[in-house]
Amino acid sequence: MNTPLKLSLFGLGLAAVFAASYGAGHLAGPSPAAADNTHVSPTAHSGHNPGPAATTAPAVPGGLQTTQDGYRLQPLTPALSTGSPTPLRLAVLGPDGRPVTAYTPTHDKDLHLIAVRRDLTGFQHVHPTLGADGVWQIDLKAPAAGQYRLFADFQPAGRDRPLTLGVDLPAAGDYQPQPLPAPGRTTTVDGYTVTLDGDLVAGTSSKLTLTVARDGKPVTDLQPYLAAYGHLVVLRDGDLAYLHVHPDGAPGDGRTTAGPQIVFHAEVPSDGAYRLFLDFQHAGAVRTAAFTAVAGQGAPAASPAPSGPAPAPSASHGHEGGH
Ligand SMILES: [Cu+2]
Known part of the structure; x- marks a missing residue:
């Protein structure tokens, strides 16, 4: 729930870094090295203009940097x-x-x-x-x-x-990369079925409701795991930008039920495909349910509309789960 705040703080931090680097470069003036650098083009200097860009530095998602x-x-x-x-x-x-x-x-x-x-x-x-x-x-x-x-x-x-x-x-070893599983609203793990409602929208806090069932019956006795009924890690396909989202409400707060629904508000930084990993605990064990969800173009419909020829390449999808 702190994600928007966190992201904006990152943004401010980044702007500060840019401002600091600009200031340092400016104070130092043209260094001897720069003067000798014949490959520095005149346009490079335009990059020193502390225009609006310095105050609108984009927020950098977590996990991308060492x-x-x-x-x-x-x-x-x-x-x-x-x-x-x-x-x-x-x-x-x-x-x-x-x-x-x-x-x-x-x-x-x-x-x-x-x-x-x-x-x-x-x-x-x-x-x-x-x-x-x-x-x-x-x-x-x-x-x-x-x-x-x-x-x-x-x-x-x-x-x-x-x-x-x-x-x-x-x-090390023989790497057999797997394609990203197709977007889906239902996944299974260890006999549990988890359903995803809600859509990811870039730059917006998006409500995601994850519903846990076992043998077709809603699970209403989820166990607190690390002070929450669920932990959601969201990773962007392509660069693995990282979000860790915690649910609305906490065990013991008098208003949060122990399932079957776990409600999150996730703000993804951009359009694109994401892999969602939900950790939840039931019957003494932590399980991880994984979904693919897409923000923006290509977002999955609430119900699949299979028509026409079968999409052969996706036939091998969906057999991978978080462990
Ligand atoms: Cu942890």
């Missing part, structure tokens, strides 16, 4: 293993270059680690353990070979808002 606001996500393990789980170690380096050891918990945890292959399969949401030296560690296994994106979602102590940094790690 370094932001002085913080760096530093893997200390070169690769993931596709065999048995092996220790993954990483650190968050602070503006002083040292591992951050003090965090403000967000949703019961100091750091949420999301791992997903770059084709948006093999989603995992885990919680490493922090050592006294500031090194996070967890045993992790890549479900299959390929390039993985790791997202660390955390809030350093003393900072007023969370931060998501992302970094790639490979899992």
Whole structure:
């Protein structure tokens, strides 16, 4: 629910960075290096004009950068293993270059680690353990070979808002990329059927209602997981821009029911396809239901309208789920 605020803060931060760089360049004047640089074209100087662009810098979605606001996500393990789980170690380096050891918990945890292959399969949401030296560690296994994106979602102590940094790690082997599953409003996981209502609209807080059923019956006894009945991670197809959305209402607030509906307000940064991963807990286990949804052109209709020749390429879609 803080996403719009967070995004606008990012925007302000970005504008500040641009302003700072402009100021530095301006104060320094033409440096000897620049004077010697014969390839600097006259038009390059027009880029120094601090026009309206400096105040309308677009918000940058989370997770696209390894370094932001002085913080760096530093893997200390070169690769993931596709065999048995092996220790993954990483650190968050602070503006002083040292591992951050003090965090403000967000949703019961100091750091949420999301791992997903770059084709948006093999989603995992885990919680490493922090050592006294500031090194996070967890045993992790890549479900299959390929390039993985790791997202660390955390809030350093003393900072007023969370931060998501992302970094790639490979899992060596025979990479068999999967196409993005077709958009759909229903998915199944572990015998649960989850239905998605609502549409993603770029730049707008969009209401998404996820309804959980099991054996055809609505689930009304969802269990709180990390202080919420559901956690929704939204990743943009193409660059894996990251959104972490929490539902309206919290367990125990006297107005939020334990299912079957979990209501989110998600604001995606642009048109395009997204993969949605819903974590929910029931009967003592956390499940992940995954959907593809499209903002803008090509948004799926509320009910599919199959007609004409079968779309052969999509026949292989829909058999992938988050795990
Ligand atoms: Cu988490």
